[in-house]
Amino acid sequence: MKLILSPLNKQEIKTLQKKYGSYIKVTVDIKKNILVAGCILHADGEKILLDQKSLQDNIWGGGINLTTGEIDATAVLNIRPKLQNNSLEILDPSRRKKLINIVKKLFSSL
Numbered sequence: 001m002k003l004i005l006s007p008l009n010k011q012e013i014k015t016l017q018k019k020y021g022s023y024i025k026v027t028v029d030i031k032k033n034i035l036v037a038g039c040i041l042h043a044d045g046e047k048i049l050l051d052q053k054s055l056q057d058n059i060w061g062g063g064i065n066l067t068t069g070e071i072d073a074t075a076v077l078n079i080r081p082k083l084q085n086n087s088l089e090i091l092d093p094s095r096r097k098k099l100i101n102i103v104k105k106l107f108s109s110l
Contacts, residue, residue, distance in 0.1 A: 001038045003048055010109045013066065022067045027077065029054040030098040035106060042077035057083060060090055060099050069110055071103045 002016065016024060020038045027045025028035040032054055036045030042061035049059050061075025073090040083092075090096040 001036050001044060001048065003034065003036050003052070004106050005034050007106050007108050013107060013110055017066045023063055023065050025061065025063045025075070026103055027059060027061050027075075028099045028102050029058050030060055030095060030102065031055070031058040033102050033105070035102060042075040046077060060095060062090070062099050062103065064103055064107055064110075066107075066110065069107075071100050073099050 008016070016037055024037050025039045025042055025045070026035045026037050027039055027042045027049060029049050032052070034049070034052070036048045039045040045061070046056070046059050050056065059077070060073065061077040062071060062073040064071050073096045074088045076088060078085055078088055078090050085091050090099060
């Protein structure tokens with residue numbers, strides 16, 4: 001797993017792809033604009049973000065396909081009834097857009 005605080009360059013993305021494959025799970029703090037890439041479980045990334053003083057309500061999961069650039073906002077971690085998210089998919093358009101924009105920014109050299 002890799003904590004990503006700033007945009008990756010092409011070589012860093014290639015290194016991630018060699019290690020994790022074409023699809024990489026990401027766990028994102030939508031307030032701090034940081035993420036953890038390469039999690040086996042999104043909860044593994046959540047632990048790292050909590051250690052970085054992220055608030056649990058700001059942590060959401062998804063993934064990026066490094067071949068197509070497609071980003072999804074689907075993870076078991078996203079099931080949060082207290083935040084009115086009863087789905088694997090991030091239902092709130094604002095939260096989903098924030099996650100996607102952060103992933104796009106940090107993987108912008110893709």
